[in-house]
Amino acid sequence: MIAHVSKWVLPVSGPPIRDGAVVVAGDRIAAVGPAAEVLAGFTGMICDHGDGAILPGLVNCHVHLEFSALAGKVAPQARWEDWLEATLATYGALSPEEIEAGIALGMEALWQSGAVLVGEVTNTGASWPHLETGPLAYHLFYECLGFDLVETFDLPEKFPFFGRPEVAAAAWVSAAAHAPYSVSPALFRAVAAWNTARSGLQTVHLAESQAEIDFLARGNGFFEGLLKRRGRWVQDFQPPGPGAAAYLEGLGFLGPRTLTVHGTQLTAADWGRLAETKTWLVLCPRANRYTGAGEPPVPELLQAGVNLALGTDSLAGNWDLNLFGEMLWLHRNFPAYPGDLWLRLGTLNGAQAMGRDREFGSLEPGKKAALGVIPLKGGRNFWGELFTAGAAGKWRWIG
Numbered sequence: 001m002i003a004h005v006s007k008w009v010l011p012v013s014g015p016p017i018r019d020g021a022v023v024v025a026g027d028r029i030a031a032v033g034p035a036a037e038v039l040a041g042f043t044g045m046i047c048d049h050g051d052g053a054i055l056p057g058l059v060n061c062h063v064h065l066e067f068s069a070l071a072g073k074v075a076p077q078a079r080w081e082d083w084l085e086a087t088l089a090t091y092g093a094l095s096p097e098e099i100e101a102g103i104a105l106g107m108e109a110l111w112q113s114g115a116v117l118v119g120e121v122t123n124t125g126a127s128w129p130h131l132e133t134g135p136l137a138y139h140l141f142y143e144c145l146g147f148d149l150v151e152t153f154d155l156p157e158k159f160p161f162f163g164r165p166e167v168a169a170a171a172w173v174s175a176a177a178h179a180p181y182s183v184s185p186a187l188f189r190a191v192a193a194w195n196t197a198r199s200g201l202q203t204v205h206l207a208e209s210q211a212e213i214d215f216l217a218r219g220n221g222f223f224e225g226l227l228k229r230r231g232r233w234v235q236d237f238q239p240p241g242p243g244a245a246a247y248l249e250g251l252g253f254l255g256p257r258t259l260t261v262h263g264t265q266l267t268a269a270d271w272g273r274l275a276e277t278k279t280w281l282v283l284c285p286r287a288n289r290y291t292g293a294g295e296p297p298v299p300e301l302l303q304a305g306v307n308l309a310l311g312t313d314s315l316a317g318n319w320d321l322n323l324f325g326e327m328l329w330l331h332r333n334f335p336a337y338p339g340d341l342w343l344r345l346g347t348l349n350g351a352q353a354m355g356r357d358r359e360f361g362s363l364e365p366g367k368k369a370a371l372g373v374i375p376l377k378g379g380r381n382f383w384g385e386l387f388t389a390g391a392a393g394k395w396r397w398i399g
Helices: 065-070 080-092 096-112 128-133 185-197 210-218 222-229 244-250 268-277 285-291 298-304 323-333 339-345 348-353 382-391
Strands: 002-009 017-025 028-034 045-048 053-056 058-063 115-122 137-144 173-177 202-206 258-262 280-283 307-310 371-374
Touching: 002 371, 058 096, 058 258, 058 280, 058 307, 058 323, 058 348, 065 080, 065 096, 065 115, 080 210, 080 285, 096 115, 096 128, 115 128, 128 137, 137 185, 173 185, 185 202, 202 244, 210 222, 210 244, 244 258, 244 268, 268 298, 285 323, 307 323, 307 339, 307 348, 323 339, 323 382, 339 348, 339 382, 371 382
Parallel strands: 002 045, 002 053, 058 115, 115 137, 137 173, 173 202, 202 258, 258 280, 280 307
Antiparallel strands: 002 017, 017 028, 053 371
């Protein structure tokens, strides 16, 4: 047994503990609390981490590792449509070797910045072997696109990945729907049916751009042109009308096991539907800024009671994969909210969203000893200093 002590321990499930201790036995947490209490009669090794803060590993609910090779190759954009066009063109020019090397680099970046559990969205399955052999716990979402798949079908009929025996046996693999502008109602239903049969999670990009909202309302604009160029347009398509969340609810795609992502263009009616159905919304605010998608309406979402978690998206559309950067952005842009709220979104909320909160997300006895320390100098803005240091790469694993 080893006791880790520091000036601060941040359990997340409870208030910060000054002069705290975390006792680790094997790969599990045995005790958490004030050092004076936890160490009474303790005879094992004690590791003193000084003025730092001990906290649980982070949970990044949305990342695209297969885009990691695009780091530095797609510039930030003022218009989301321009970012998408640039990303599609640049990704198409990558070799398989470049993509594989990028996945490895992306995984290392996640681990070094404190992530312990990630929600990886893949279009090819190329990242799965890396995750299987790497240090990160994960949930793999195999993303389906098919705006022109209008007839009812079972998912393996069109996507052979889901017919593979190893997929059927995998506990942490689900189907994902890309977005309302790239997935037909029939495909949404097929994805939901496959996941429901396996009690699996599902995820979808939702209300990421104004172009998406316009397309759902009127059926034309940017996405009509994109779908025609890619040979996916449906000639008799009838737009479902206003309301991104209402559209997915009508397809049975909302609920506590659905992780919607981005939500920069959600309306008050959308917030209410997400809250009522207990659907999760994964915020990626720095990615939204990078891509020109806008900003998520954070105060309104919190007021509505929407379940929130955090992600970074990909290195094609963010400066890095460090989740502390998202927390720092939220802390700076919404200073009226307590800093521990943003930490919770990036730890325990994320673990709950992915159904892994019995193992990850907080420092509690019985959970996995996936914890680290960030050095602090004791400034007046505790949370600002913590998030700044984390965003600067000061995380160090100790569990």
